[in-house]
Amino acid sequence: MFISTRDNTNKVHASEAIMRGMVPEGGLFLPEALPQVTFDDLAAHTEDSYQEIACWILGMLLDDFTPNEVADCVAKAYNEQTFDHEAVTPLVKLTENRYILELWHGPTAAFKDLALQIMPHLLVTSVRKNACEKDIVILVATSGDTGKAALEGFKNVKGTQIIVFYPHEGVSRMQELQMVTTDGNNTSVVAVKGNFDDCQRAVKEIFADQDMIAEVDKLGYQFSSANSINWGRLSPQVVYYFSAYLQLVRHGRIKLGDKIDFSVPTGNFGNILAGWIAKEMGLPVEKFICASNENNVLTDFFNSGTYDSNRPFMRTISPSMDILVSSNLERYLYLKNGRNGEEIKEWMDALKEKGSFAVSDALLQQMAEDIVAIDCDDKTTKKVIHDIYEETHYLLDTHTAVGVYAAQSIGSERIAVVDATANPFKFVEAVQSALHPEETASSEDALELMKDLAKETNTPVHRALAALTQSGVRPHRIIEQNDIRSAVVNILQEKR
Numbered sequence: 001m002f003i004s005t006r007d008n009t010n011k012v013h014a015s016e017a018i019m020r021g022m023v024p025e026g027g028l029f030l031p032e033a034l035p036q037v038t039f040d041d042l043a044a045h046t047e048d049s050y051q052e053i054a055c056w057i058l059g060m061l062l063d064d065f066t067p068n069e070v071a072d073c074v075a076k077a078y079n080e081q082t083f084d085h086e087a088v089t090p091l092v093k094l095t096e097n098r099y100i101l102e103l104w105h106g107p108t109a110a111f112k113d114l115a116l117q118i119m120p121h122l123l124v125t126s127v128r129k130n131a132c133e134k135d136i137v138i139l140v141a142t143s144g145d146t147g148k149a150a151l152e153g154f155k156n157v158k159g160t161q162i163i164v165f166y167p168h169e170g171v172s173r174m175q176e177l178q179m180v181t182t183d184g185n186n187t188s189v190v191a192v193k194g195n196f197d198d199c200q201r202a203v204k205e206i207f208a209d210q211d212m213i214a215e216v217d218k219l220g221y222q223f224s225s226a227n228s229i230n231w232g233r234l235s236p237q238v239v240y241y242f243s244a245y246l247q248l249v250r251h252g253r254i255k256l257g258d259k260i261d262f263s264v265p266t267g268n269f270g271n272i273l274a275g276w277i278a279k280e281m282g283l284p285v286e287k288f289i290c291a292s293n294e295n296n297v298l299t300d301f302f303n304s305g306t307y308d309s310n311r312p313f314m315r316t317i318s319p320s321m322d323i324l325v326s327s328n329l330e331r332y333l334y335l336k337n338g339r340n341g342e343e344i345k346e347w348m349d350a351l352k353e354k355g356s357f358a359v360s361d362a363l364l365q366q367m368a369e370d371i372v373a374i375d376c377d378d379k380t381t382k383k384v385i386h387d388i389y390e391e392t393h394y395l396l397d398t399h400t401a402v403g404v405y406a407a408q409s410i411g412s413e414r415i416a417v418v419d420a421t422a423n424p425f426k427f428v429e430a431v432q433s434a435l436h437p438e439e440t441a442s443s444e445d446a447l448e449l450m451k452d453l454a455k456e457t458n459t460p461v462h463r464a465l466a467a468l469t470q471s472g473v474r475p476h477r478i479i480e481q482n483d484i485r486s487a488v489v490n491i492l493q494e495k496r
């Protein structure tokens with residue numbers, strides 16, 4: 001069963017936690033007890049495929065799903081159509097003791113596909129298990145990567161509609177092109193004249209608006225969310241930590257039981273939390289390296305015990321990590337601090353009211369057993385991309401480069417796996433300028449730049465990006481902020 005990080009809800013099963021997304025009164029769902037994996041269990045799964053590991057791990061993390069239901073979701077999510085590598089998340093050796101876990105082989109070239117390819121199926125299964133007769137409407141506010149990954153995951157999934165709101169002129173050209181060229185009979189993309197926060201606020205208001213809920217109910221729909229606080233998005237990410245470890249064992253790089261480190265480019269603390277959950281379940285990991293860009297609120301937190309979001313928001317070349325309030329930290333603190341929901345509530349209220357909170361020295365020391373936090377500015381990020389390419393001819397994206405820098409900085413001989421969270425072509429302008437710090441870009445056009453970079457580095461353009469063309473743009477709405485609600489109703493009426 002699942003409990004809340006603020007001890008403010010009745011216990012529910014996984015399917016209900018997934019349908020609800022988060023606890024309505026605030027708080028995030030967590031399993032009452034994390035399942036445990038022994039040495040013998042790991043030994044028994046060493047030769048497993050990614051799909052087999054996913055069935056094993058998700059079977060434990062989704063308490064009321066039957067083995068058949070899990071297997072069905074896994075088969076639909078991870079196959080030759082969705083991922084272009086047999087291993088799904090292959091490991092690449094970068095330097096002695098440093099490996100890259102390529103998490104970008106899915107349909108949108110970012111690691112979010114690992115979660116968002118399966119989450120729609122988990123949600124549909126959850127709806128069926130709870131005998132809900134309505135179609136589900138997923139509302140997503142995005143600043144870039146999540147929108148496209150959610151669109152690809154939900155497109156043509158029966159019983160669902162997905163509507164994505166992004167800030168008009170507020171995402172990269174590549175990200176916009178990816179979203180507005182999505183096909184599927186249940187997808188809608190809306191550009192909102194406002195910024196990301198405006199989109200996010202409007203979406204959250206709709207979730208809590210009783211009139212709106214009643215109105216879409218009459219049309220036969222109910223709302224849900226696909227953001228990273230949903231257990232249906234977090235649990236699938238635990239799988240690739242097991243997969244990475246077992247690949248190292250299989251390839252003879254480590255012996256079963258040896259401890260390794262993971263370096264994770266971090267924003268909302270979802271990806272690194274999934275890894276830490278794997279460790280708590282029994283995966284032999286020594287340290288997680290929490291790698292941040294110039295928005296280094298987490299680095300300061302893990303070094304001082306004070307979380308202080310009162311600082312300028314920096315726009316960096318690793319935009320998917322530009323975030324000052326990391327939602328999933330709440331889950332880590334709850335589990336690490338003796339499951340004290342009262343204290344979590346105090347901290348989260350303080351964060352909301354004055355933008356900061358502080359933990360005890362005792363907790364600070366315990367956190368240091370798991371996590372080392374390191375940050376990296378844009379200049380250093382570019383230097384890492386440049387130098388690694390010179391040394392190894394491997395092309396890093398800007399987010400992954402932050403992770404590589406952090407792994408190199410801790411000065412340890414232990415084997416470290418760096419999560420590669422995006423394909424380099426997705427952030428082509430920054431990667432190109434990292435390789436050629438002295439020159440101006442060869443083209444203004446991102447699609448042209450991609451071709452140039454592919455030729456120069458002899459690295460193929462990711463299929464998700466290679467297929468993009470201006471002519472594939474589908475009609476989409478561009479609206480004022482005040483029209484978000486009516487846009488939702490109009491879209492749903494049209495779709496009925």
Ligand SMILES: *Cc1c(COP(=O)(O)O)cnc(C)c1O
Pocket residue numbers: 110111112145228265266267268269270271272320321399421422
């Ligand atoms: C979302 C994202 C991140 C941050 O992941 P979190 O789970 O939010 O910590 C890092 N890199 C890329 C490319 C992303 O899209």
